[in-house]
Amino acid sequence: MKTLLCILTLSIFLQLQAQGQEPLKLAVAGLDHGHVGWVFNSMNRGDYEIVGIAEPNRELAEKYAKQHGLSMELFFEDLEKLLDEKKPEAVAAFGNTFQHLAVVEAAAPRGVHVMVEKPLAVSLEHAQKMKALAEKHNIHLLTNYETSWYPTNHRAKELLDSGKVGNLQKVVVRDGHRGPKKIGVGPEFLSWLIDPKLNGGGALMDFGCYGANLMTWLMDGERPISVTAVTQQLQPENNPQVEDDATIIVNYPNAQVIIQASWNWPIGRKDMEVYGLTGTIFADNRNQLRVRMAEGYDGFDEQTYLLPEMEPPYPDPFMLLKAVVRNEIKLPEYDLYSLENNMTVMEILQAAKESAEKGETIYF
Structure with missing residues (x-):
């Protein structure tokens, strides 16, 4: 299965090169979700570029920087500062579920699309606030499930x-x-x-x-x-x-x-x-x-x-996020x-x- 996924990844990368598409400018919000490794393990294939990582826990940030060979210049303590300085197209949220609302509150007014790990929110109340912000500011708000x-x-x-x-x-x-x-x-x-x-x-x-x-x-x-x-x-x-x-x-x-x-x-x-x-x-x-x-x-x-x-982009959340943000597909x-x-x-x-x-x- 891993071999097949590698072939699909290489295929989409070669398609991107051939089409001359710019990689998606992606920010990462939070590092305490165990699935965050996905975004780092795929970051060199060419369909997206990590422009910044928001993580207030310095020790945790240094752990991931060392593990994946990342410069500490990529890391920000504050998500809003990251968004203002790096101007990503989208944010992938990899903090706890309670933080999903705060990510949308920061990203939506800046026109930055958001993908969170399942579930969408900790409560219906949080979800309703997130939905209202997404609709008001016309951003995509996706939820990723394996x-x-x-x-x-x-x-x-x-x-x-x-x-x-x-x-x-x-x-x-x-x-x-x-x-x-x-x-x-x-x-x-x-x-x-x-x-x-x-x-x-x-x-x-x-x-x-x-x-x-x-x-x-x-x-x-x-x-x-x-x-x-x-x-x-x-x-x-x-x-x-x-x-x-x-x-x-x-x-x-x-x-x-x-x-x-x-x-x-x-x-x-x-x-x-x-x-x-x-x-x-x-x-x-x-x-x-x-x-x-x-x-x-x-x-x-x-x-x-x-x-x-x-077929790509469906086997991979980041390929799909890029395709949706760039209006290559409509869900x-x-x-x-x-x-x-x-x-x-x-x-x-x-x-x-x-x-x-x-x-x-x-x-x-």
């Missing part, structure tokens, strides 16, 4: 839309791992993942957002009618302030999604099952897809597919990265938190 790049998820939607398995009835989405501490995330990442203010919660926010995002997309933006959620804390010694397991049932007039978000899976997973009237689609992981067509009472015919990566309505999709995600997550706290179904 599963947005999965060819299996895109093939599943194509098959569903084609009628292959009949009308959609139920979707089950499972995401998670053994828990942040057990999988050994860095100390700066762990400190806010298990903080209810900085992360908005625990596993419900961290992994519940995937299922809400995918279902909103599969349903072409249809809003649900109710949300019911149950949360548990199965590792109080590791996650003392937040839930580490969540089951969320989201009801629609003619369909339902069950989201299982957990920091207690024995094996890390991101998978989805799509049930229609006549068959089921299993997106087992990024590349393996199974289609099971019903035969009789409990019989079925099953086909397994190993799917190649999607379809309720696209996985889109603001309208992720506002619905935040409504679902907010309702799920309320449902778990009150022990009752929340109606939209």
Whole structure:
């Protein structure tokens, strides 16, 4: 898979050279998100240039500068100063989720586009403020999910839309791992993942957002009618302030999604099952897809597919960000990265938190 991604990266780089395109001027806001390595590992391929990094923690800044061979002149303690001096076209936010609002507050009035790591915000209130700023200042506000790049998820939607398995009835989405501490995330990442203010919660926010995002997309933006959620804390010694397991049932007039978000899976997973009237689609992981067509009472015919990566810019968040900012592509309505999709995600997550706290179904 890594070889294929390298080939795709080289291909897009050669296309950029041939077309004479200037790289996207990109700023990085924050370094305490464990996924920030993506932006540094891909920075030499040519489609974007890191013009500045905002990180008030000097020790953390020096750590990344040494690790990736970066000049300390790239680093700023203050994001607004970075934006005014370096004038980037876009900002990639890699701080804690609570900081997403502050990034948009700084970037939007300056006309700078923003991409945040999932979920969009810690709360619906923060998300609404971010949306208002993005619309007022006419910027793109994207939310990056790993599963947005999965060819299996895109093939599943194509098959569903084609009628292959009949009308959609139920979707089950499972995401998670053994828990942040057990999988050994860095100390700066762990400190806010298990903080209810900085992360908005625990596993419900961290992994519940995937299922809400995918279902909103599969349903072409249809809003649900109710949300019911149950949360548990199965590792109080590791996650003392937040839930580490969540089951969320989201009801629609003619369909339902069950989201299982957990920091207690024995094996890390991101998978989805799509049930229609006549068959089921299993997106087992990024590349393996199974289609099971019903035969009789409990019989079925099953086909397994190993799917190649999607064409650029879709396998990579920074390629996609550049393509959107430069108006090379226009995201379809309720696209996985889109603001309208992720506002619905935040409504679902907010309702799920309320449902778990009150022990009752929340109606939209």
